[in-house]
Amino acid sequence: MNLRDLKYLVAVADRQHFGLAAEHCFVSQPTLSGQIKKLEQELGVCLFERSRHSVVTTAAGEAIVAQARRVLEQADALQQLARSHHDPLLGPLRMGVIPTLSPYLLPLILQPLRKQYPQIKLVPSEEMTNTLILRLGRHEIDAALLATPVEEREYESIPLFDEPFWLVHPRRHPLSEKQTITQADLDCADLLLLTEGHCLAEQVMKICHIHERRAQGELADLRATSLETLLQMVAAGFGSTLLPALAVETVSAHKRGLAMRELQLPDTFRRISLVYRHSFPRHQVLEAFAQLLQANLPATVRVLHGHSSVQVVAGMTSKEKPRQTRTRHISNPDRQDRRG
Amino acid sequence: MNLRDLKYLVAVADRQHFGLAAEHCFVSQPTLSGQIKKLEQELGVCLFERSRHSVVTTAAGEAIVAQARRVLEQADALQQLARSHHDPLLGPLRMGVIPTLSPYLLPLILQPLRKQYPQIKLVPSEEMTNTLILRLGRHEIDAALLATPVEEREYESIPLFDEPFWLVHPRRHPLSEKQTITQADLDCADLLLLTEGHCLAEQVMKICHIHERRAQGELADLRATSLETLLQMVAAGFGSTLLPALAVETVSAHKRGLAMRELQLPDTFRRISLVYRHSFPRHQVLEAFAQLLQANLPATVRVLHGHSSVQVVAGMTSKEKPRQTRTRHISNPDRQDRRG
DNA sequence: GCCACTTGATAGGACATACCTATCAACATT
DNA sequence: AATGTTGATAGGTATGTCCTATCAAGTGGC
Numbered sequence A, B: 001m002n003l004r005d006l007k008y009l010v011a012v013a014d015r016q017h018f019g020l021a022a023e024h025c026f027v028s029q030p031t032l033s034g035q036i037k038k039l040e041q042e043l044g045v046c047l048f049e050r051s052r053h054s055v056v057t058t059a060a061g062e063a064i065v066a067q068a069r070r071v072l073e074q075a076d077a078l079q080q081l082a083r084s085h086h087d088p089l090l091g092p093l094r095m096g097v098i099p100t101l102s103p104y105l106l107p108l109i110l111q112p113l114r115k116q117y118p119q120i121k122l123v124p125s126e127e128m129t130n131t132l133i134l135r136l137g138r139h140e141i142d143a144a145l146l147a148t149p150v151e152e153r154e155y156e157s158i159p160l161f162d163e164p165f166w167l168v169h170p171r172r173h174p175l176s177e178k179q180t181i182t183q184a185d186l187d188c189a190d191l192l193l194l195t196e197g198h199c200l201a202e203q204v205m206k207i208c209h210i211h212e213r214r215a216q217g218e219l220a221d222l223r224a225t226s227l228e229t230l231l232q233m234v235a236a237g238f239g240s241t242l243l244p245a246l247a248v249e250t251v252s253a254h255k256r257g258l259a260m261r262e263l264q265l266p267d268t269f270r271r272i273s274l275v276y277r278h279s280f281p282r283h284q285v286l287e288a289f290a291q292l293l294q295a296n297l298p299a300t301v302r303v304l305h306g307h308s309s310v311q312v313v314a315g316m317t318s319k320e321k322p323r324q325t326r327t328r329h330i331s332n333p334d335r336q337d338r339r340g
Numbered sequence C: 001g002c003c004a005c006t007t008g009a010t011a012g013g014a015c016a017t018a019c020c021t022a023t024c025a026a027c028a029t030t
Numbered sequence D: 001a002a003t004g005t006t007g008a009t010a011g012g013t014a015t016g017t018c019c020t021a022t023c024a025a026g027t028g029g030c
Helices: A003-015 A018-025 A028-041 A059-084 A102-116 A129-137 A183-187 A199-208 A210-215 A227-235 A244-252 A283-295 B003-015 B018-025 B031-041 B059-083 B102-116 B128-135 B183-187 B200-207 B210-215 B227-235 B245-251 B283-295
Strands: A048-051 A054-057 A091-097 A118-127 A143-146 A157-170 A241-242 A258-262 A268-276 B048-051 B054-057 B090-096 B120-126 B141-145 B155-170 B241-244 B259-262 B267-278
Touching: A003 A018, A003 A028, A003 A059, A028 A143, A048 A118, A054 A059, A091 A129, A091 A283, A091 B059, A102 A118, A102 A244, A102 A283, A118 A283, A118 B155, A118 B183, A118 B283, A129 A143, A129 A268, A129 B018, A143 B102, A157 A199, A157 A227, A157 A244, A157 A283, A183 B128, A199 A210, A199 A241, A199 A268, A199 B003, A227 A258, A241 A244, A244 A258, A258 B018, A268 A283, A283 B241, A283 B259, B003 B031, B018 B031, B031 B048, B054 B059, B090 B102, B090 B128, B090 B283, B102 B120, B102 B245, B120 B283, B128 B141, B155 B200, B155 B227, B155 B245, B155 B283, B200 B210, B200 B267, B227 B259, B267 B283
Parallel strands: A091 A118, A091 A143, B090 B120, B090 B141
Antiparallel strands: A048 A054, A143 A268, A157 A241, A157 A258, A157 A268, B048 B054, B141 B267, B155 B241, B155 B259, B155 B267
16 A cells, blocks of 8 residues: 555545546556556455446445545645754754853853744753763763863764863952962962862863872862852852853852953863764754854854854854854964953 | 655664664665665655664654654554455445335345344335436445336346236225136226336336326326325225235235235236446445345245356355246246235 | 674665556447 | 547556665674
């Protein structure tokens, strides 16, 4: 049995005429006759009573034609459904974001996203890197915004931007005296960290050579569960810390008693990438998302353009101009304007 | 799009594995891969996310697979429906019967029919010959029990039985004196007739040469609308009439004051046939019906066997023995036992 | 680290099926 | 009788589906 045959069937039933039905189906009359005959044999039921000058649907035929209509109706619904999924931007985009990025990045893009790509339904989830990668592998999320490179060849990345680290300490603190911060200052700073599992904690430890120092038992075991808590601990005078630039944006206004400045040392930034399964079929939505995200970043971060697979997506308005020339793979960052 | 492809689709979706799905569909894995790929291109939607070691249905795929299940479900219902129509005996058999036969024949066969062929749903309608032929042509009925041969090649007939005519007149009537009835007796009888349109009226007029007599204005215009009325008119002394044998069966018991005898003259019977469109596809139900009807007739009629297309239908119990040797095309009937 | 085994994709050829044109047989109309 | 209509049939072609053989990439055991 075949959907085509069923179409032929209802065409004949509607017209009680093989020739007209054939015309309607854009096939020749013998073709249609043959297919109807085949269908009748297959079903074991005579569907039409043919006489020389008329065709009449049999009683059994009436019932079967009615059912055939139901089949075709559902098949039609399937095609409409498929058509509604034609737009790769459409549908949910389940996006994992690390906790040290999510609360500072999402507010920047939610509104522009809804404005420019209303069909993208962003479903964010905030978890730590390891969890996100696990969930990515389990197809529970479609992509993740991570600050660490992913090695597995199963995954691919679109580098989005480099986010400098800022040194944060109480106003009344020895570091306030320093005109410029050096690596030596970092190496001996009284650093406060996030709990284990946060990639930010790892990165800060690496930048400040904390692994070596910890071996000497120098560092307190005091760990914060969020950047918010961390800042409060700094404000309370427990020590200093490094903060990613986007987090600085939001806290600078109302956190008093804190001194913050961007680190100008080499490799004192983290690279934020959009990571996804190599096999994820809706590249376009990721590319659109990445492009929109980059277009709505503040100047405190360094946007990375030039990812080969990023292209203007069909139907996308291209009114946003490139804000920056290529600054790819910069490990010795230029100075930049900054706010706050 | 094809129902086969949809089967492949749900097979893969159910197993998340091309090889197993192919096995389930009794095709090779490359075949299945190719068809799924074709389907994806046709629908313009990626249905499965394939990686080296796993297959996962995409979000769009989930929706489309669910719809595909609905299509297949309806298609399956169609096949079941067709299967339920496999038995050609099944379903309604819309049978037209002429009024001078219906009330006397149907009681004889309804119970045996229900007992032997419970799947046949007989839908009788009682109308005059012309109307029945019209309705037959309009496919409003499937067959008709008529007493007149039908000439059009569009229709075919199964001759069922010859029904003798009986002469009916009041006990106190000149004809009561006669030992035997001759053609001359008929030619001058004071005959009462059914209204125009009844084939019986035509036949009686022909047998009794009433057309010639009417030209002379001899006959009263008094016409009965039914055999029941006709008998009452005879009982009331308005005249005599001819009655078909099956009608005699039922009235003989309670109609008093009437004398009835079977005519022994040539051609004083009518031939009852089952008439149907040549193109009617369910021959079997007609043959089964004809055979059952013949098996349940009283001895007052002469059953006509030997119709070439009458055969024992599959599933039919053959416990009824032939009650009579062939008496086909007898125009000079043998004497027969008779009741009443 | 090597080798057997698994996965789905690809290539090329065999076969089945659906399609076409041309034609027929039966009937209706002119 | 001639013409036009109906659906069915015949024979050839093109498309589509299927197979086997093979590949590429990855997994797991030893």
